[in-house]
Amino acid sequence: MTRMLYTVVAMNDKPNLPGEVDPRTKEFSLQAQWRVNHWAFAAIFLSVAGDLLVHFHDDANHWPVALRAIIALCPLLPALFYVRSLGRWLRGMDELDRQITLKVILFAVSATLYLDMALPPLREWGVIRSEEWLLNWRSWWLQALPLTGFYLLGTMIFNRRFK
Amino acid sequence: MNNQPNVPDELIMFDKQFSWRTAWNVCRWWLAAFVISAVFDLVLPDWKIHQPLRWRVTIVFAEFFAILLFVFDAVKFIRRMDELQRRITTAAFFFSVSASFFVFVLWLRLEREGFFNVVFGPPFSPFSTTTWGIASVAHACVLLGGFYGLGFLIFKRRYK
Numbered sequence: 001m002t003r004m005l006y007t008v009v010a011m012n013d014k015p016n017l018p019g020e021v022d023p024r025t026k027e028f029s030l031q032a033q034w035r036v037n038h039w040a041f042a043a044i045f046l047s048v049a050g051d052l053l054v055h056f057h058d059d060a061n062h063w064p065v066a067l068r069a070i071i072a073l074c075p076l077l078p079a080l081f082y083v084r085s086l087g088r089w090l091r092g093m094d095e096l097d098r099q100i101t102l103k104v105i106l107f108a109v110s111a112t113l114y115l116d117m118a119l120p121p122l123r124e125w126g127v128i129r130s131e132e133w134l135l136n137w138r139s140w141w142l143q144a145l146p147l148t149g150f151y152l153l154g155t156m157i158f159n160r161r162f163k
Numbered sequence: 164m165n166n167q168p169n170v171p172d173e174l175i176m177f178d179k180q181f182s183w184r185t186a187w188n189v190c191r192w193w194l195a196a197f198v199i200s201a202v203f204d205l206v207l208p209d210w211k212i213h214q215p216l217r218w219r220v221t222i223v224f225a226e227f228f229a230i231l232l233f234v235f236d237a238v239k240f241i242r243r244m245d246e247l248q249r250r251i252t253t254a255a256f257f258f259s260v261s262a263s264f265f266v267f268v269l270w271l272r273l274e275r276e277g278f279f280n281v282v283f284g285p286p287f288s289p290f291s292t293t294t295w296g297i298a299s300v301a302h303a304c305v306l307l308g309g310f311y312g313l314g315f316l317i318f319k320r321r322y323k
Contacts, residue, residue, distance in 0.1 A: 065281040072272045079265075106257050113264045114230070116271075117303050121223040143268055 016092035018101045022155060036089045039082035040144065043075040047141035050074055075140045100162055104154035111150040112143060169243040171252045175315060189240045193304060196229035200300035226300045251318045258314030263306040270297050 019027035021036050050071040054060045060068070086105075090098055172178045173185040203211045203222050211219060241252050273279065279295035297306075 065276065065278055068276040069273060069278045072276050072278075073269075076269065083261075102253070102257065106253070106260060109257075109264050110234075110260050113260060113267065113303065114227075116264075116267060117300055118223075118227065120299065121219070124219070140268060140272060 015094045016089050018097050036085060039078045039085055043078040043082060044141045044144055047075040047139060051139060100158050103158050104151060107154035108147050108150035112146045115146050168245045169240055171248050189236050192229045192233035192236060196226050197301050197304040199226050204299035205301055251322055254318040255311055255314035259307050259311035262310040266306055
């Protein structure tokens with residue numbers, strides 16, 4: 001009975017650290033990066049692959065729209081899985097780190113959404129050209145760049161505030 | 164001095180505690196951004212295109228400046244809440260921004276493939292839009308407001 005009550009299970013009690021996924025910090029670990037972001041990498045890979053597939057087929061414009069919609073929606077499932085793995089990573093943090101990281105992610109997503117809303121007028125004024133096939137601002141994978149940039153910027157801002 | 168903490172339910176229209184005054188204080192700039200964008204991007208886009216560049220730039224800057232002012236008001240409103248309400252509201256904001264972003268990108272990607280033109284035909288909006296795209300500030304405001312309400316209901320139930 002006593003043995004049943006005090007069963008020792010090998011358990012990792014260390015909380016997750018936000019610096020694990022930030023290459024600028026000492027805590028950065030490729031293993032943690034992969035554990036948290038592997039679904040994001042999959043979504044980016046599928047998005048780029050879909051863009052390449054459509055671009056390098058001359059008759060892609062004649063493909064059924066359902067097929068092109070499926071290719072466009074391919075990154076959706078890994079993106080949803082990414083949200084789940086991100087949530088799991090956040091839940092494994094201590095209270096302060098979780099608050100900071102949540103604020104950083106909120107900042108990154110809001111700023112990217114803000115940027116996305118600013119793109120149509122910029123396109124209208126000729127500042128950006130949406131005809132660029134791979135660098136089309138409506139691509140999934142291109143969203144990863146401002147998201148990552150604003151995440152790194154947000155980390156700097158909020159870490160300084162909580163110090 | 165008013166020491167009472169802010170209550171997020173005052174912003175939810177179908178809640179008993181809804182207050183027009185609080186809603187106006189927090190959301191006036193959100194409403195301003197929505198109205199400017201709705202008028203110039205949805206109702207009068209053809210008129211806007213024929214205006215000189217400086218006018219178009221002014222209109223766009225007005226929309227985006229109004230959003231920035233709304234963010235400051237919202238942050239001020241959240242800071243004056245008690246700990247629990249602040250958590251619920253922050254989670255609802257997080258849900259709202261993430262879901263809007265997701266829908267935004269998904270919609271734009273499908274529009275790029277001509278999905279909406281094939282399924283629904285050419286745009287039949289009375290507002291002379293030439294696209295099914297939802298890339299205006301007015302659309303984003305509606306998405307953000309709708310998802311905020313939904314997120315608030317979800318997280319309020321979770322914390323009960």
